[in-house]
Amino acid sequence: MFSKACEYAIRAVMFVAQKSKDGARVGIREIAKGIDSPEHFVAKILQDLSRKGVIQSQKGPSGGFYLDDRSLNASLADIVRIVDGDDIFTGCALGLKQCSEAKPCPLHHEFKKIRDDLSHLLQHTSVGEFSTQLDRNRLFLKR
Amino acid sequence: MFSKACEYAIRAVMFVAQKSKDGARVGIREIAKGIDSPEHFVAKILQDLSRKGVIQSQKGPSGGFYLDDRSLNASLADIVRIVDGDDIFTGCALGLKQCSEAKPCPLHHEFKKIRDDLSHLLQHTSVGEFSTQLDRNRLFLKR
DNA sequence: ACAATAAAAGATAAAAATCTCTTTTATTCG
DNA sequence: CGAATAAAAGAGATTTTTATCTTTTATTGT
Secondary structure, eight states, X not given: OOXXXXXXXXXXXXXXXXXOGGGOOBOHHHHHXXXXXXXXXXXXXXXXXXXXXXXXXXXXXXXXXXXXXXXXXXXXXXXXXXXXXXXXXXOOTTOOSSOSSSSOOTTHHHHHHHHHHHHHHHHTOBTTTTHHHHHTTSSOOOX | OOOHHHHHHHHHHHHHHHHOGGGOOBOHHHHHHHHTOOHHHHHHHHHHHHHTTSSEEEOXXXXXXXXXXXXXXXXXXXXXXXXXXXXXXXXXTTOOSSOSSSSOOTTHHHHHHHHHHHHHHHHTOBTTTTHHHHHTTSSOOOO
């Protein structure tokens, strides 16, 4: 469904959202441990997200990653689009480049519904909305 | 969503279903052209499907691939499972191995619906049911 | 039996994704 | 300023996926 990079990206950003309340910052090492992922690989991904402005970072002592208000309200769709592109939102199930209403693949019409449901979910889910439940161990980001 | 191999697999099997009416057989070359895919790569995939019994093949002159009645009624889920495994049916959206009702990831509950819809679609769509529409150029398997 | 045909199998190559290690740059604090 | 810290950037290494090429095996029809 999503690439590994994208899975890590979503988990990492959710982790930062949970841990970086009131101005706190989270180091890449803590993030990697917190979501059980390869540190340097996730670092790369977060650098990318940082350049695109959906996560914030600060170098130096007491530096780390955090989310400003705007980023907290970013949608998962924003993250997915940056990491995996928008194939998942618009692509053909069978990989046809020209698949469309006019020239549909056999799964086009039925698959459209599923793709749209997924798009809707990602578009309407924000990065920050799970923090409380994560705090309470109702939801998990590792294993 | 699906791997390239799986996209080719589905398209190839649908193509064979369409072209191998009343005992006819379809060569790998014709298949590759018919679905616009790399010939040898698809050959490998079909060999695999053949070993698993969801497609039939015959060597030698006038040989090729075809589908018996049972295979014509195989579901897309069967194909997907053989080529991509059942991660798409059961896997966690965020890649957690232990994601479950008891220890859910943040997307678990919502994602379940989408995964189930997709499973249902694949499970209830047969390999052979599009032949007529493909014949009539209402549906397409290439480009 | 023999030649032609077509899938099966084996071996390799190329590309992309995933992961690791090292060096550089920016920032803080004493 | 100088040392320590932490992200950014650069450079590889490994693994997986995708694709190609060659040889072998089975089958058919002459």
